[in-house]
Amino acid sequence: MTATPLPRPRKTRLSREEQKAARSQALLTAAWEAFCDKGYEAVTIDEVAERAGYSRMPVYSLFGDKQTLFFELWRSTVGELERRLFASIKPGAPLTRNLRQLAEAVANSGERDPAANPGERLFFVVQTIALSRPDIAGQLETLARKVVDDVAGIVRRSALTEGERLRAAPEVIAAHLVAQINGLATVQFQTRTRYASSRELTAIFKAIALKDTGE
Template identity: 50%
Template sequence: MNKPERRPRISREQQKALRFEELTNAAWTLFCEKGYESLTIDEVAEYAGYSRMPIYSLFGDKQNLFFHVWKKISLELMGILLKGCKEGATLNENLRQLAENLLQDQANKDSHGASIFYVVQSIGISRPDIQEKLRDLAEIHLQGIKTMISYSALEPGQTLRSDPEIIALNLIAMINGSSTVEFQTRRHFQDADYLHTLYKAMALN
């Protein structure tokens, strides 16, 4: 009789990472169903198959849990926005790719991503520790766009309108602003040509 195959043991750090992932995924799923205010730590823990203690040991409280939910979502979004942007491609081409990626992401999502952004921003107003984490996260996004600008090639006769970091700040502000308007109005009023034209005007002379 063959013995059942033994499952490989995982380290404490791997167990911690797994719990972290499962709890943030559970919090996001329930947030999409119930919103933030009515959702409790106990409900998140039960949905993920844990007691409440791992949430307190990993995150400290509900506010920090939802910061990490937003961090996970926003980093995934940055990966989506920069997908297909290539080192050595022209900045014009990479800005076009950025515009198309943004519209594709918006078309595939509902309003929950924008909702959790506002929830976490509101939490940060009264929580300096979370506000600092939000600044650190914003710096990661800034460096991602700045790096894309820096590794892109310029076409003959083109120059950058400003320092890559300034351009990146302006692009992020434009992306955030347009996303806010679309979230508030529930209307998609942009297309890739429109965004590409705006991005070029902000980045290139």
Template identity: 35%
Template sequence: MTASRKTAPPPEPAKTAGPGRPKDLGKRAAILDAASRLFTQSGFDAVSMDQIAAEAGVSKLTVYSHFGDKETLFAEAVKTYCERNLPPLLFEPSPATPLRERLMTIARAFWTMVSGPEAIQGHRILCSPQLAGSPLPAMFWEAGPRRVHEGFAAVLRRRIGMGELAIDDVERAAGQFFALLKGEPHAQLVFGCGDFDPALTDAHLQASVDLFLRAYARGPSHG
């Protein structure tokens, strides 16, 4: 009796790699979170790409493939932070919302953004002598404040079109609005000598919005 020949098992089908995009987006988010934490804790110069990679649980090559260099990563972290706290949705048309309510919503979101520890530390980093003359402040401006300024200017233009505001220079008025919101309280936070309770902070924001409306609102008082 002849021994039966064993047939080789059929080859296993090749494993298909899962879709790379979701995984890449997850790694990108992890890198940005890690960078934000480390920049906040230690400043810009003291943090290396190796540390960010280790904190994010990825390779240094992955960090570089996503962001290219540390300056670009810092700018992207700023942009992500700004978009999380002041999402583009906040500046989209909302004609049914009363003007003062609209401005207060933006004011509160803006204050939450600029008064957070990441934002305060980022402000200090950008004012440090080490970054004087570097491209980082301009990158920061484009990644965060410029987008916020343009979004708010669009809100003002729509309200001018609705006849609620009378503003000759929209760009200047947008800058004035955010300068009013920051005021002395923000400077004290940057200097490390301010700690405001929510009631006082909200009173400051409401007074700032009312001052802005007294300058630019048309028709009955919005105060």
């Protein structure tokens, strides 16, 4: 009896947009590795392309230049960080609970030594790039506003328990929360020291968001 050969699985053909997205992700991953290994200044477009298994042309066609490539990598990583920080936030849950979850996520993110992660060091470069690139500066502003809007949405969609009152409008509270998180990250990076536990951050976040009962 002759065995009937099993049909070969048909290969899924990617659309042009899917192929473009795959190339873009491969180049961003290669860029991340290269920047972490050697630092921003030492990395070339050719090296990123070689690590990803492409010629230099896809890098230029997708990103244009190294500064734009770096910004897109930074934007992608900020989006992923935001998703991790907000993963345990529940709309409709008490605001104090959501602030505690946010504080725990912030306190537990990154390395024990804030300057030990090369990726964290590299993303301070984007501020310097923006000084000479008005287009990137504009995108940086848009992204910063989105982060504030997202945090304001958390405040707006959280519940207040009896007697609790917001200290200010959700957008104002969000701006101060983001400033606290960013400022703390900068100080910890510069001093190589972590200053706040999740418990301490929770108290700070509550003080930013809620009026004291005695006020």
